Structures are given as C-alpha cells and as structure tokens.
Amino acid sequence: MSCTSVNFSEEELERISARTLGMDEFDGAVFEKAVRGITVMENGDLEFHLTGGETKVWKNLHLDPPRHIATVTDCFQGKIRCAACGNTYHRVNGAGKWVYWYCIGKKRKNVECHNPNYTDYKLRQVSAHMMGLEEFDEAEFEKQIEEITAFPDGSLEFNFYGGRKERWQRA
Ligand SMILES: [Zn+2]
Incomplete structure (x- = not known):
C-alpha cells in the first residue's frame, strides 16, 4: 500500500467487510473462509476477491467535501x-x-x-x-x-x- 492510499481503521474494515459479505456482525472465521484478498483501489474503493472467484466492490463515496467546494442544494x-x-x-x-x-x-x-x-x-x-x-x-x-x-x-x-x-x- 503506498502512502497516497486511503486509510481504514481495523474497525472500519470489519464493518465494511461485514456489510459487503452480508453478515450482521463481523465474523473472522467466515471472513477467512470467504475472502482471498482485498485490494484498495486508488479512488478508495475496496475490491473483495472471494474464494469462489467472485469480486465484490465496496464503493467509497468520498463524503468529505473537497477543499473550496461548497455545494448549496x-x-x-x-x-x-x-x-x-x-x-x-x-x-x-x-x-x-x-x-x-x-x-x-x-x-x-x-x-x-x-x-x-x-x-x-x-x-x-x-x-x-x-x-x-x-x-x-x-x-x-x-x-x-x-x-x-x-x-x-x-x-x-x-x-x-x-x-x-x-x-x-x-x-
Ligand atoms: Zn431531531
């Protein structure tokens, strides 16, 4: 992971994993079984590579406003x-x-x-x-x-x- 990557706390990663995998609460054993690896994309999205070959994406919505941008809706x-x-x-x-x-x-x-x-x-x-x-x-x-x-x-x-x-x- 390079220093420009988006950082996630462990707690955050567990919550994201639980949601992405459809678990009510994070379960380490289930996670180990289901996930081969996670890729942190440059835009902050997470790609979950599942053991079955499937890929699931958690989309990072960039919820903090960029500098100098104030939207008024x-x-x-x-x-x-x-x-x-x-x-x-x-x-x-x-x-x-x-x-x-x-x-x-x-x-x-x-x-x-x-x-x-x-x-x-x-x-x-x-x-x-x-x-x-x-x-x-x-x-x-x-x-x-x-x-x-x-x-x-x-x-x-x-x-x-x-x-x-x-x-x-x-x-
Ligand atoms: Zn209120």
Missing part, C-alpha cells in the same frame, strides 16, 4: 426528516465555509435532539449513490425521492416515490 429543503424528534432538517449557509444541514429540533425548546448534522456535499454524494447516479442531479432527486429519514446513528433511509425504501450506512 435547494431540493433537500423539507425532505429530510429526523427520526429522533420528527422535525425536518434546515440548511446553514456559512460564507466560504461548508454548507450543512441540521435538525431544527436542536433549536427548539422542549426538544432534546442530538441527531447528527450532514454537509450538503455528503447528502449529494449519498443521494447520487442511492439513485445509482455518478453525479448528483437535482431534477432526478425531485423525481425519485419523497423523503429521507435521518437516524441518530448517522444512517439515512431513502423513501422513493412508489414505496421503495433503502437504508444507507457508511459501514
């Missing part, structure tokens, strides 16, 4: 609902800073909400991934996504028009 307004307190997410536009979304419940009295914030950029990356797109597309988002439910553990459930639900979790 209007179509998330009113679409992201907090699973903890039921309020919707609102946008903070910091001049020259990253734009992020937070649960408005955090600003209300009598509501104790600790749901995580999300950068605008991260929401775009994850949404594009969930819609099967290489790049985020606002029109497609409006067309496909009815609502996103944000959970306290940082996972996001995408509710597509038509009833399909898909949960996203980094690892």
Whole structure:
C-alpha cells in the first residue's frame, strides 16, 4: 500500500467487510473462509476477491467535501426528516465555509435532539449513490425521492416515490 492510499481503521474494515459479505456482525472465521484478498483501489474503493472467484466492490463515496467546494442544494429543503424528534432538517449557509444541514429540533425548546448534522456535499454524494447516479442531479432527486429519514446513528433511509425504501450506512 503506498502512502497516497486511503486509510481504514481495523474497525472500519470489519464493518465494511461485514456489510459487503452480508453478515450482521463481523465474523473472522467466515471472513477467512470467504475472502482471498482485498485490494484498495486508488479512488478508495475496496475490491473483495472471494474464494469462489467472485469480486465484490465496496464503493467509497468520498463524503468529505473537497477543499473550496461548497455545494448549496435547494431540493433537500423539507425532505429530510429526523427520526429522533420528527422535525425536518434546515440548511446553514456559512460564507466560504461548508454548507450543512441540521435538525431544527436542536433549536427548539422542549426538544432534546442530538441527531447528527450532514454537509450538503455528503447528502449529494449519498443521494447520487442511492439513485445509482455518478453525479448528483437535482431534477432526478425531485423525481425519485419523497423523503429521507435521518437516524441518530448517522444512517439515512431513502423513501422513493412508489414505496421503495433503502437504508444507507457508511459501514
Ligand atoms: Zn431531531
């Protein structure tokens, strides 16, 4: 592995492996049996080479905004609902800073909400991934996504028009 490679903690690798192999929890014995090797690609994706000859890819979504890029996305307004307190997410536009979304419940009295914030950029990356797109597309988002439910553990459930639900979790 060269020094430019993306680094993963052991814990992170175990979670990614578990998800990629369809395990509820990481099991070292199952892993040993199933996986011949893992290749870390230059873009940060992981290729799992299975003993049966199959290759599975874990896609690294690059969730941290690149320097000097602050996306501002209007179509998330009113679409992201907090699973903890039921309020919707609102946008903070910091001049020259990253734009992020937070649960408005955090600003209300009598509501104790600790749901995580999300950068605008991260929401775009994850949404594009969930819609099967290489790049985020606002029109497609409006067309496909009815609502996103944000959970306290940082996972996001995408509710597509038509009833399909898909949960996203980094690892
Ligand atoms: Zn909340």
